[in-house]
Amino acid sequence: MRDDPRRPPVSPALALILLVVLLLSSSMRCAAATDPGVRCSRSCVAENCNSIGIRYGKFCGVGWTGCPGEKPCDELDACCKAHDECVEKKGLMSVKCHEKFKSCMRKVKKSGKVGFSKECPYETAMPTMLDQQLKKMGNDVYQSCTLTFGALLLSRSISLPNLKPTWKSKACNTASGVHKGGSFLQSLGAGGIAMAAGTDLSSPLGVLDGGFMSKDAGSSGSSLDGQDLGTPEATKQMKAGKPPRHLSAIRHCASTAQLDISAESELDIGGLSLKSSSDRRSEFFPVLRSGSCAEIGPKQSMEDEHICVDNLVDHLGHIANVASPGAFYGVFDGHDGTDAASFIRKNILRYIIEDVHFPNCMEKAIRSAFLRADHAFADAHSLDSTSGTTALTALIFGRTLHIANAGDCRAVLGKRGRAVELSRDHKPNCNIERLRIEKLGGVVYDGYLNGQLSVARALGDWHMKDLKGAACPLSSEPELQVTTLTEEDEFLIMGCDGLWDVMTSQYAVTIARKELMAHNDPERCSRELVQEALKLNARDNLTVLVICFSPNPPPRIEFARSRVRRSISAEGLNSLKGILDSNV
Incomplete structure (x- = not known):
């Protein structure tokens, strides 16, 4: 049907708006x-x-x-x-x-x-x-x-x-x-x-089979409940000669890494641009200090290793041109001996600094360093060596925090009392890892990779012929997370799975923040987290690092009072008084 000739003409402004909308539609669809x-x-x-x-x-x-x-x-x-x-x-x-x-x-x-x-x-x-x-x-x-x-x-x-x-x-x-x-x-x-064009956005919720967390799994980062380690499943694992596979190993199988978008963001209508509240806090600059604690726990030997470097300039000297301030931290949970964990701890930082991509493309440098360290360990030892290790590292330059993880250690950011997980536990029974393992010819049996290993990613373990090597199920490639620190980011907790098997991320952050407010000592805080884990019947080696981003203790969190005030009228008060008197 033709347009009505009596219809009034479209204004130039409206026509321009429609044209812009159509152009945007076409561009986005293309x-x-x-x-x-x-x-x-x-x-x-x-x-x-x-x-x-x-x-x-x-x-x-x-x-x-x-x-x-x-x-x-x-x-x-x-x-x-x-x-x-x-x-x-x-x-x-x-x-x-x-x-x-x-x-x-x-x-x-x-x-x-x-x-x-x-x-x-x-x-x-x-x-x-x-x-x-x-x-x-x-x-x-x-x-x-x-x-x-x-x-x-x-x-x-x-x-x-x-x-x-x-x-x-x-x-x-x-x-x-x-x-x-x-x-x-x-x-x-x-x-x-x-x-x-390909921006991927995901929920920071924990995910299990079917995409949602089961009731038994709990909610990582929001629940304060500890885990029951006396379950029949754990007993079954102990009798089979394997370490207990706690529910926490299943609970933390999904990424909860998150980038917060605050409601404080400002919109510049004139330029169609948005300004983040972090722009207004750009003057924040972290002052780094750390503390660590390692405990053998109920195990027969200590297989964990860790490293704390609060100042890379002092540590490296003139070896590399690094930004100031810079810091490096790592937790390495070894198995079948300490050979792999010790080797990675001693060499991983050097491999990062020496990489050709450092410091222009940090992600590339860190990823390459992990793979180089894995192969260097094989060269330095024997391919028959049964030693292996997980690796969790944190590299800080200025306000930029780089987290790299291969295994089931975890890094958790304390953000004004709220736990923000910056790494994903690489358990074989997680959906993402299971799909990768099965695609490469491996199997997940009873929560173990090919029935042998309780982690899906690790360095070392070169004796596992069917698991290790190019395009094999056991991967040494780390997952990386980059975060820009703000004044709301108070501290970082890095720990091995012995800690996270018995407490949630939120529980650990709550304890750490309370202790830092009391004494402001990260080393003492790490010891208290280890002691709390032992009280919760931790069954593994325990290693905890606490890295603070400010010289001051965390401030008290003030909650705004509700604007709604409830009151009772004089008539209602007299009526209530009469009811009370009549019941006497």
């Missing part, structure tokens, strides 16, 4: 349609609620770019909103709020109304999206889409300050490689908006 990985990624972006919900990025988004399988996430938004309202009323640590949220999420998943496709299923996509984004984009840009003007405009784009230019460069990202859904920044050419 960008998403050109790369299957991008299309898969954007189809899968379906939730961005923080594990504790309130005020930490409670928006949720699905990019609506015309890709197959994309669906809106109104139901998911409703879950987020209900959780926030519950937390507002009952408090941040309310178990009921978290249980209701998980139940709501299960219903949304079963409804099929969230955009997941066969190429990018829920169980595979959700645990990895944010993790891959942080690793491959170097924490440079964190974005999400929301349904605005038909979901054609980006609603969030937060650039983190004081990063080296090479971290933002295409060359560095190219050298680092791109995982599924990863892509470089692409300019849309309208309003100065830039988007990461």
Whole structure:
């Protein structure tokens, strides 16, 4: 049907707005349609609620770019909103709020109304999206889409300050490689908006089979309950001559690494750009100090190793041109002797500094150093050596924290009393690791890799002919996490699995913060964490590092008083008095 000739003409301003919207729509559809990985990624972006919900990025988004399988996430938004309202009323640590949220999420998943496709299923996509984004984009840009003007405009784009230019460069990202859904920044050419075409976003919630945490597994980072080590399953493992495989080994199988988006972010309407609250705190500069404690526990021998270097300039001298201040920390949980753990502790920092990519592309340098250390250990010892080790390292330059992990040690950031896990436990029965293992010809039997090893990633163990080597199930490649420290980041806890088998990340942060407020001594704090683990019947070696980012103790957390005041009228007071008098 032809247009009505009497219809009034469209104003130039409205026509310009419509043109910009159409151009954005076309650009976004083209960008998403050109790369299957991008299309898969954007189809899968379906939730961005923080594990504790309130005020930490409670928006949720699905990019609506015309890709197959994309669906809106109104139901998911409703879950987020209900959780926030519950937390507002009952408090941040309310178990009921978290249980209701998980139940709501299960219903949304079963409804099929969230955009997941066969190429990018829920169980595979959700645990990895944010993790891959942080690793491959170097924490440079964190974005999400929301349904605005038909979901054609980006609603969030937060650039983190004081990063080296090479971290933002295409060359560095190219050298680092791109995982599924990863892509470089692409300019849309309208309003100065830039988007990461393959940006992966994931929920920081723990994930088990089916994508959700079971009731038995608990909630990592939100539950304060210790683990029952006297379960029949643990007894069965002990009788079989294997270390007990606690529920915590299953509970922590998903990435809970998270990048917080604060509601304090500012929007510059004129330039269509967003300014993060971290920009306003750019004057923060960490003052590093650390303490450590290692305890043999109930084991017959001590196989853990660790390293604490608070000042790389003093430690290395003129060997390398390192930024100041710089620091390096590591925890190495050995098995079948200390050969591997001791070798990695002595050499891993040197391999990082000597790498050709240092310091321009830190991710590439750290990844290369882990692989080099693994092969160097084989050369220095024998391929028949049964010794192996996990490795967790933290490298700090200025405000940038680089976490690298291969194994089941864990790094947890204390952020104003809240636990933020910066590493993922590499257990064989985790969905991500199980898929990788089975793809490479391995099997997971009773929670063990090929029935032999309780971790999916480790250095050493070269005697395992079917597990070790190129394209083999046992990997020495670390997972990396990059974080820009702010004044809210108070301390970092690094520990072996002996600690995390008996306490949650949040419980450890709560204890550490309380002790630091009392005496402000990180070494004493690490000892108290070890003692607490022993009280909880830890059954392994214990190694704990506490790294503080300020010379001052953590401040008291002040909660704003509610604006709602309840009062009773004089009439009501007299009525109540009469009722009480009549009952006497």
